[in-house]
Each structure stands twice: as structure tokens, then as C-alpha cells.
Amino acid sequence: MSGYEVKTCNSKKGKAMFATKNYEAGDIILEEDPLVSCQFAWNAAYKYIACDHCMRPLETPEQNVRRLSANPDFVLPHPDCFDMCLDNITSCEHCGVYYCSESCRQQAYSKYHRTICYDPNDLQHPIVVLLEAWKPLHYPPETTSIMLLVRILAFIQQSPNPGSAIATIKQFCHRTMNEDEEILHKLLGEQFGDQLNMLRELTANVVNGDSVQEFLTPEGFCSLMALVGTNGQGIGTSPLAMWVNSVVELTLSDDERKQLDVFLTRMYDKVQEESGTFLNTEGSGLFQLQSACNHSCSPNAESSFPFGNHRIQLKAVKSIRIGDEICISYLDECFLQRSRHSRQKELAQNYLFICECHRCLSESSQPEYTSEEEMSDEEDADD
Ligand SMILES: [Zn+2]
Ligand SMILES: [Zn+2]
Numbered sequence: 001m002s003g004y005e006v007k008t009c010n011s012k013k014g015k016a017m018f019a020t021k022n023y024e025a026g027d028i029i030l031e032e033d034p035l036v037s038c039q040f041a042w043n044a045a046y047k048y049i050a051c052d053h054c055m056r057p058l059e060t061p062e063q064n065v066r067r068l069s070a071n072p073d074f075v076l077p078h079p080d081c082f083d084m085c086l087d088n089i090t091s092c093e094h095c096g097v098y099y100c101s102e103s104c105r106q107q108a109y110s111k112y113h114r115t116i117c118y119d120p121n122d123l124q125h126p127i128v129v130l131l132e133a134w135k136p137l138h139y140p141p142e143t144t145s146i147m148l149l150v151r152i153l154a155f156i157q158q159s160p161n162p163g164s165a166i167a168t169i170k171q172f173c174h175r176t177m178n179e180d181e182e183i184l185h186k187l188l189g190e191q192f193g194d195q196l197n198m199l200r201e202l203t204a205n206v207v208n209g210d211s212v213q214e215f216l217t218p219e220g221f222c223s224l225m226a227l228v229g230t231n232g233q234g235i236g237t238s239p240l241a242m243w244v245n246s247v248v249e250l251t252l253s254d255d256e257r258k259q260l261d262v263f264l265t266r267m268y269d270k271v272q273e274e275s276g277t278f279l280n281t282e283g284s285g286l287f288q289l290q291s292a293c294n295h296s297c298s299p300n301a302e303s304s305f306p307f308g309n310h311r312i313q314l315k316a317v318k319s320i321r322i323g324d325e326i327c328i329s330y331l332d333e334c335f336l337q338r339s340r341h342s343r344q345k346e347l348a349q350n351y352l353f354i355c356e357c358h359r360c361l362s363e364s365s366q367p368e369y370t371s372e373e374e375m376s377d378e379e380d381a382d383d
């Protein structure tokens, strides 16, 4: 039996998740695969080798570091500490995209891929045209992808019951038209109106059928785009990071430990030098349960991707009692250290809400700014 329930609140919050049993720090609350997920467009352009369905890396840690450092002779110590099975790799017989397993291939094909299977060498193909139009609108750091939206439409179109597929999509946080436009303004920049129209027309060339018509009207497309922009949860996978995680767990002598630390620092320097920010396979996904978790600046849970693919795990980081709301932080560690004013500004800009978590309320007497550093950071961000 699950230890949580999702309720719809009367407040502006929409949905919220509450504990129906007690959890201690470290307890797993839930694990979930996304409804759909997709690698980011720029990330994909850098030839990341990952399963097209679940984003599981399709190269060994050593192959990964060799590619990222552009050094074909790179050798990783302790190669046995992390075992990756690449025996089950398969591909779509029509377009050649790779999957980590037959199960991923079948799931993708039956859920959305049949509708959008295309020859990537056909430069006139509507998907190629759409992706090329999208990329200059959304440079890295990437937060969402037009292909996630395309997969949602394909999922509806391919569903044996499109009505219920549409209802599933509509369960994700819904906003007003004004809020949608605010989100898109942020996502697409000043000219978002024209660009939205262009993206809508190009998307209609990719997926078009009776069941998806309501999402191809100007209003419907705007709202779907905003839904993807706000509910899309970032996903990252990396065979190298998985290897590092297991190698630091090894029992080693002090000398060996030091050697390893030196090695890891050098390795990351090389990789950084050659591949910059594109170290991981990155993308985003729509998670039905996870998306019901609201933000708190003092969260009692956190989510991660411990399986090296798009399956998310929600874990307690503090003790949680029956009836408590389960919250994660939408801000990273670094932002969480900042003042109430900085946190609230970031949340208002990116998620359009004023945080009223316990911590924010208890800090409500704090001054608007707390440090010089934060002030200059914020000025930079406003430029
Ligand atoms: Zn897979
Ligand atoms: Zn295909």
C-alpha cells in the first residue's frame, strides 16, 4: 500500500501530496516512470548515446570518458566496480534510433514512436524542420524541449482512448491564460507571440489529427507549451557519474584514496575542457505523482534518478508524520542557502508563485537583501 495521497487543494497551490504513514529520513516514498520523457535538443545534437525511450546511457563509463575528453586512450581504474550491461541494445527497424532493451523499444513504439518515427537524414522532414526552428529559441542551459510536447501529442493520437489520454495530460497543473503567457515569455523571449505561432504551425505539420486538434489552436498550444515548461522535470543520466559513485564507495587505503581523488579531479578537468557543460544526457519528463509535490524552502523529501534512466525516486530527507505535506525543493542547494527575498524572487520568476512555506513565514521579518553578493547576482540576473 502506498504511503501518500495526492489531494486537490482549494488554495492557489492546486495539488499537493500528503503522507498517509510515517517516514524516516532515507525512506523511499515512491518510484515512478514518466508519462513521457525526452532528451533536450542541443544535448541530443552533441551525440549523446542514450536509449531514446528511457535515457539510459548506451556506452560504458570508459567509452563515455573517452568521447567526452576526446582521448581514445583514456583508461579508468577499477573498471570492475561498475558493471553496465549493454547486451540488450536494439533499434527501431524503420528509423534506427537506439533503445536499451526490447521492452523500451516496444513501449516507445506502442505509446508514441509509431506516429513520429522518421528518417533523421531527411532534412526536409517536419520534425527536423521543427527542431531546427526550436534550437535558436532555446539555447543551453536547456530546461525543456519541443520534442517533449511532440511526444505528448503523439501519445494522445496513438492512444486507443484519446479522451482519457487528454484527461491525463490535463491533470497536470493548469494555469490561467495570463500565467501561460508569462511562462512562455520567459521561455521564448520578447517575440514569444510570433515564435509560438511559428512553432504551432511547424508542430501541426508533425502531428495532426482529430484527437489533438484542441492543442493545435493558438490557445491550446500556448497552454500545452506552458504545461510542458512548468511541469517538465529535469532528468540527467551519465555512465561516468555512475562509475564515480561506485568507485568512491570502494574500500581503499589512504594512499589509494588520495591517488583516486587526484585522478578524478584531473579527469573532470579534461572532460570539462573538451565538452564544457554537456557532460550528461539531459532531458525532461512529465511525472504524474512527482509533479504533485509542492515546493518548500525547507523540504522533507528529495527526488533523484538512482537507476541511471528516467525512473524517478522520491525519498524522505527528514522524518515525515502522517498528514504532513510532502515537499521537495524546486531550487538547487545553492539557492536554498540564500535569503528569503532571493528565493522568493527566483520562485516567482520561474514558477509564478509566492512561497509561503514554514521557513519563508518564519523569516518574514528578514530584510529584503542580506548580502552584497546576492545583490550583485541579482543585478546580473536582471540584465
Ligand atoms: Zn531504455
Ligand atoms: Zn523509428
Ligand SMILES: [Zn+2]
Binding pocket: 296, 297, 298, 343, 355, 356, 357, 358, 359, 360
Ligand atoms: Zn519558502
